[in-house]
Amino acid sequence: MVSQADLNRRVLTLVGSFRLLVAAALILILTVQPGPPILGSRYPLLFLIITLGYSLCALVIALLLRGERWNVSHVAWLQFVVDISCLTLAGHASGGIGSGLEGILVLFVVSSSMTMPVRSGYLAAATAALITLLEQVFSFLEGATTVADFFPAGVIGAIMLGIVGAIRPVIRRVSESEELAHQRGIDLKNLAQLNEYIIQNLREAILVVDETDHMRLLNQAAAEQIGIAENSSGQHLEDAAPQVHTLLKQWRADQAGLSMEIPSFLSTDGSAVINAHFASLRGESRSSAVLIFLEDANLLAEKVRQTKLAALGRLSASIAHEIRNPVGALSHAAQLLGESGDRDDQDKRFIEIIQTNSGRVSEIIDNILQLSRREDAQPKRMALLDWTNNFVNEFVDTLELYEGQVSIASNDDVEVRMDPGHLHQVTWNLCENAVKYASEAAGAIAVELKYGRLPNNGRPYLEISDQGPGIPDDMVDSIFEPFATGMFGGTGLGLYICRELCERNSASLRYRSRPGGGSIFQIVFADPGRWDKEAALS
Template identity: 35%
Template sequence: MAAPSPTGQTIRSPFGPIAGMQQIRLFRIYNHYRLVISLMLTGLLFVDPFATDSRLRWEDYYQAGIFCYLAITVFIGLLMMAGLKPRERHISLSILVDIAILHFLLLTSSGITNGIANLVIVTVAAGNILNPTRFGTFYAALAAICSLGISGWAVLAINETADDIVRAGTLGILYFATAVVLQSISKRMIRSEALAHSRAKSIAELEQINRQIIQRMRTGILVLDQFGQVRLMNAAAEELLFGAPTLKTPHLSHTTPLPSPLKQGLQEWRENPDKRIEPFQATPTSPLLQATFAQLDQDQGDQTLLFIEDLSKITQQAQQMKLASLGRLTASIAHEIRNPLGAISHAAQLLDESPNLAAGDQKMLSIIHRHSKRVNGIIENVLDLSRRKAADAQRVNIPEWLEEFRSEFRQTDHDGSPVHIVLNIHDPVPVARFDKSQIEQVLVNLCDNGLRYSKEQTGENRIQLETGATSDGERAYVDVRDFGPGIAKEHHSSVFEPFFTTEKTGNGLGLYLARELCEANQAHLSLVDDEQPGCRFRITFAHPGRVI
């Protein structure tokens, strides 16, 4: 395999890319060592220049060899400083050149007994570290042959003692021993480094997977320091507390302060860890939230783990279970209920056709008609809950969609009275993803209610539609405002509960069904209290990148 380098050059190592990158680093270190040695040998030429004749065989060749070695090491060093990344053949050639030059210096100096022979051991060791394969053994064999050749030549040509041959043989054994030991150590180190790299990569992948899992969780998770500042949070926490989009890169810190109810709850929990914090709303349009605290570091106690749960989800699940049971019950007895209900309605219609009805009887028949229609509406709504289809989401341009909706809604019959719908668009409006048919059903419900209450209060069918972007600029919203009497504040928390109504003729399922349809499209329907006349309902859509 090949280890990539910044310049595109590679070192092909049989031990993988990690070993190749390690070879480049080690060769840099070895070249620094060569440069230092060549400088030291050059410096020694000027230390005792008058005593070299008795110790050197060929002084001129010896000095030329040292200057040549210095020039080679300086040249390679400059190339590497210029950005050259050595390949495997460059390393092998450098080791061979070192072995050849060092033995040339031994030949031209005092022979194998010279201290330069110890430098050959270092070169063989470096060759086996940089290339821990059979080629490293070749370095040891070449060095041993050169040492024996120099000693043999000295014995035969200039009558040196045979002790040089013994010393050369000892050095040869030392070369091979160095090669065997360092190859084994280098291979173990390379395998250990590769294993450590593999494990580090696995840990990094697991950390990335855990981070993605945490980011995808619908439970908000925050890590707070001892001062209550946010150290880490997932996307759900950003969305629930700060209204941030859910698919952004997670922030390592957050400069926005915690909502005051949550900050107060944190203080109360630190004073009494067994106390359960009361549910709260981060903003007037956000759902009801429940915070749970836990100590993250038991030893130091300086960080707090915070979980944020959307209570509307839990309430919704409970209500869904209740209405699912009610839907099954209603489906099973709808036929039995509708038969007598139909008989009652038919009998009332027959009585209504009688010409001899008193005024009191007419009033009673009106009550029968009204309540029969109400019972039938309740059955229809509960049946709709039990057979509701899944959302078919698509990207929608909100302003264009609202223009089409307003045009079509005006054409429906509203007691023959003209309908005034004011549309306010605050550009830019982000794109949203939802099922148009389901959200249109929500808007029809809200607009019908708004027109009815506006007419009761002002005498005219008038409502206002408004669209724009949330404070984070990433999500769209649609407001439906009427000009009726409004809803009492004590009923604000109950308007979306099933079967809650302040009217005698209502069944209390309209707003509940509207919120259910919004939740099915990952949108949120809320009642906005802006101290203005009438009611203002807001649909806040999810981030368009969020998968439905």
């Protein structure tokens, strides 16, 4: 945006260049004019001195204008003084008002007045008009002009004042327009920065494409979900994210909006289903620019599930408190029955059933109460190399396993961020399940811990794998649901609690079958790139 000061500098620079041309023309006329002199006819020597001095001043002003550290008003006054004095004297030396130099003087006076403040501009024009009349008076007294020449002199003075008076309102309006445009430019820049800040800090993934399907705006969340760089604005959507482009073309083709199906695609790492929601930025027309919201379907389903489970959890917790004491009494009574006198095999079997199911109910109650407390996570940075070694030693000693039954398959250290207690509880539960349910045969337990970083996004992970029979395909989708006991018995809350603890630490718990038989549970920890952001915000 060009400011008024910059515009004045340009005007003065342009006038300075024209002044050099006028000075050069005066010297050329003085040196090559044949016959009687056109200019400087009355006082040739004075005209020569004035012309040489004017040329020198014009050169100095031109050099001065090349610098940046000069005041516009000061240079305008300097130009005015040089022009009015040199051209008036040159005109006087050439016979007065009839020399024609006054016309050039009008141009210089008006240009200098344009770059001055309002009062200074009028003062300069009035001074120039007065000096023109004074020069005519001196020429008349010397007999070089007549009384009739006072009229052209007055007309020239009136032209100077008239032009300055007429052009001043135009200059003021141009200046106000420039200032308004400059302020609007600042406002638009601030709005653009605010818009960029809001979009980049939204949790939702947002992508904007124009009529030709070129990306114009996207935030970091959208870039991560479709697997492209955040600075990919301007790239065609088909080249950057062909899956999203296909869904966009289908949406544009459905001008009537008849399709009720929510378009979706797999994320870059294949870990999530992304729902795409399209909104036209120009009314109902689907051929215009489009705003695309990318929503993790897993998160949406999780929110619905959490809402339902929260109500169920509160109800279950209150019920658990009420039945804990009766269950404890049953278990204690069964224990006393087992210790009192001789019992036949059938009675012992009944007592064993009572104790087993009482213990199972007590475990369910403990798990429900633990879920209802929902203690906040206290994440800390940990090195998995030392942590896994200490964990395996503790686990093997506690369960009295043989050496080699639980092993670690990684050597390189990886730093993670999670609540140590939560990580210990999750890993212990997964390893205990592997020992209890996933061994091929008695004494053939093989549990392996492996950690590293995912190749596609660099997020750290910890895997617990076994060589058991694995989980049937028809049960994979429900193993993390509460009370999903499956084929191995148990309370059905262990894996659910593990996933809940992981999510409280911005981590995720995934399952996949192991090639050759067995199961792999993978803990994917929080993105390390978020650590510095959270530290900067705290």
